[in-house]
Amino acid sequence: MALKTLDNSLEVLKYFSKENPAWGVRELAKEMNISHSIIYRILATFENHGFLNQNPETKKYELGLRFLEYGQMVKEKLNLSDFVLPIMKKLSEEIKESVFLTWLDGADGVTVEIAESSQTIKFSVSMGTRTPLYIGASCKTIMAYLPEEKQKDIMNSGMKKLTTETITDPEELLIDLDKIRTQGWCFTTGEYAHSVFGLGVPLFNNKGEIIASLTIAGPNYRKPVEEKLPDMVKVLQYAAMSIQRYFDQFSFKLYHE
Numbered sequence: 143m144a145l146k147t148l149d150n151s152l153e154v155l156k157y158f159s160k161e162n163p164a165w166g167v168r169e170l171a172k173e174m175n176i177s178h179s180i181i182y183r184i185l186a187t188f189e190n191h192g193f194l195n196q197n198p199e200t201k202k203y204e205l206g207l208r209f210l211e212y213g214q215m216v217k218e219k220l221n222l223s224d225f226v227l228p229i230m231k232k233l234s235e236e237i238k239e240s241v242f243l244t245w246l247d248g249a250d251g252v253t254v255e256i257a258e259s260s261q262t263i264k265f266s267v268s269m270g271t272r273t274p275l276y277i278g279a280s281c282k283t284i285m286a287y288l289p290e291e292k293q294k295d296i297m298n299s300g301m302k303k304l305t306t307e308t309i310t311d312p313e314e315l316l317i318d319l320d321k322i323r324t325q326g327w328c329f330t331t332g333e334y335a336h337s338v339f340g341l342g343v344p345l346f347n348n349k350g351e352i353i354a355s356l357t358i359a360g361p362n363y364r365k366p367v368e369e370k371l372p373d374m375v376k377v378l379q380y381a382a383m384s385i386q387r388y389f390d391q392f393s394f395k396l397y398h399e
Contacts, residue, residue, distance in 0.1 A: 150176065151184045155193075160271060164202040213270060225388050230257035230356075233381040237374065239360035240264050243385075244280040244342075246353050247272070249296045251281035254354075265338045265359045276301050276315055277308055279330040279340030280357035286322035287344050287352035293319065307332035327375050331362055339365035341374060343382045348390045356382045 171178035185203050188194040192208040230241045234257040243255035253271040275285035275296055285293060301310040309315045322328040331339045342357035358378055366374045
């Protein structure tokens with residue numbers, strides 16, 4: 143019973159996302175198909191420990207500052223900012239687009255570092271943004287290098303379209319992943335957001351396991367034409383090589399096997 147309660151409690155936290163940052167007791171209970179009294183006890187317990195806050199006006203629960211503290215601890219553990227961020231900033235200045243480091247976490251990619259473009263119009267996401275691995279260049283680059291069994295588990299869990307360009311057909315996606323793995327990079331347009339392109343390359347730990355991706359992203363009207371795409375790939379891969387050398391010195395592992 144204790145493990146079931148813990149499982150339900152952790153499942154509750156997964157419902158707090160960028161798309162749904164706040165939940166009322168009854169609406170969350172209905173969404174999860176769990177008794178509202180159970181949901182209330184879980185939310186109240188999280189609030190008591192600082193993991194959630196209840197908005198006094200809406201009465202809805204939101205993530206608390208405790209997660210910011212833990213997020214900073216994870217970031218410091220990875221020690222990315224000191225070495226990786228300068229490389230990303232240099233790349234961003236060179237190509238005039240935003241650069242993102244996306245980390246593998248289960249069936250998702252999580253944005254853990256950002257070097258934003260200096261352009262007035264740019265593509266921007268928030269630190270900690272979580273995206274399914276089958277969507278967009280940064281995540282599909284990672285998914286392409288996962289074991290086939292893991293890829294199938296992700297697809298069997300269900301795939302939803304973010305845009306009309308999001309690939310949700312398993313056979314089509316597998317063909318796309320094979321192409322990414324063969325060429326060593328992924329280029330997408332409009333899969334994550336209608337007006338955005340992405341170009342991603344993989345990053346591995348010292349055991350050769352995929353752990354992250356480095357991605358360039360920007361508005362579609364500035365996307366590289368076909369003849370200039372290879373040059374952008376080379377620039378991105380050169381930056382990734384510098385980051386890869388840093389990763390090779392440490393025992394970075396998958397968060398969730």
